[in-house]
Amino acid sequence: xxxxxxxxxxxxxxxxxxxxxxxxxxxxxxxxxxxxxxxxxxxxxxxxxxxxxxxxxxxxxxxxxxxxxxxxxxxxxxxxxxxxxxxxxxxxxxxxxxxxxxxxxxxxxxxxxxxxxxxxxxxxxxxxxxxxxxxxxxxxxxxxxxxxxxxxxxxxxxxxxxxxxxxxxxxxxxxxxxxxxxxxxxxxxxxxxxxxxxxxxxxxxxxxxxxxxxxxxxxxxxxxxxxxxxxxxxxxxxxxxxxxxxxxxxxxxxxxxx
Numbered sequence: 001x002x003x004x005x006x007x008x009x010x011x012x013x014x015x016x017x018x019x020x021x022x023x024x025x026x027x028x029x030x031x032x033x034x035x036x037x038x039x040x041x042x043x044x045x046x047x048x049x050x051x052x053x054x055x056x057x058x059x060x061x062x063x064x065x066x067x068x069x070x071x072x073x074x075x076x077x078x079x080x081x082x083x084x085x086x087x088x089x090x091x092x093x094x095x096x097x098x099x100x101x102x103x104x105x106x107x108x109x110x111x112x113x114x115x116x117x118x119x120x121x122x123x124x125x126x127x128x129x130x131x132x133x134x135x136x137x138x139x140x141x142x143x144x145x146x147x148x149x150x151x152x153x154x155x156x157x158x159x160x161x162x163x164x165x166x167x168x169x170x171x172x173x174x175x176x177x178x179x180x181x182x183x184x185x186x187x188x189x190x191x192x193x194x195x196x197x198x199x200x201x202x203x204x205x206x207x208x209x210x211x212x213x214x215x216x217x218x219x220x221x222x223x224x225x226x227x228x229x230x231x232x233x234x235x236x237x238x239x240x241x242x243x244x245x246x247x248x249x250x251x252x253x254x255x256x257x258x
Contacts, residue, residue, distance in 0.1 A: 186210025
């Protein structure tokens with residue numbers, strides 16, 4: 001497995017190189033749905049990542065822009081999470097690569113090019129940030145926690161816009177940060193920078209690597225309502241584990257008041 005981890009690292013760095021050299025330049029792109037923006041950099045990063053993964057591992061790829069069909073073992077790739085941030089010159093964005101086998105996450109890599117941070121997880125072997133061991137926070141109760149979230153791209157039409165949940169959690173914790181990148185939000189939980197993170201509607205490539213990072217760093221990841229995480233259609237509640245039940249219960253309370 002260590003060999004495949006190294007392949008994922010090289011692929012993430014290849015995508016990150018594309019992203020770094022274009023940051024701050026005019027971004028050419030288009031919308032691919034209500035509020036969902038894809039840029040030329042997304043596509044170029046994905047091509048660089050796919051090339052490394054396919055040539056060095058021979059394992060199939062499912063990626064945000066080019067799609068793909070899940071197999072027994074496959075890579076799950078987000079070449080640029082936080083495209084809207086990126087297009088505005090706001091440096092919160094990243095690359096996410098995970099390896100899934102028979103429904104089990106085996107490897108996860110998240111690369112933050114703007115901070116030169118590489119988060120790595122292997123199933124059963126822990127998680128690291130630039131080689132140093134990661135551990136989730138020790139915050140014991142929701143009232144002392146810092147949480148993260150983001151909003152659906154189609155917030156104007158989305159059946160759940162996350163605004164009531166944001167308000168409800170804000171009154172129950174220390175504060176809530178809107179990240180604009182689920183990938184980096186989940187990485188922040190693994191690193192103990194956030195105590196929890198939730199989001200209602202995501203895609204497999206938004207969640208896969210981050211979920212493994214958090215679990216290997218000692219945290220907990222479920223669907224929003226507390227059910228097991230479903231990578232095929234993910235919603236996510238992630239935490240240090242200590243406050244997980246409180247977050248899930250708070251989200252249920254807000255949902256019941258809608």
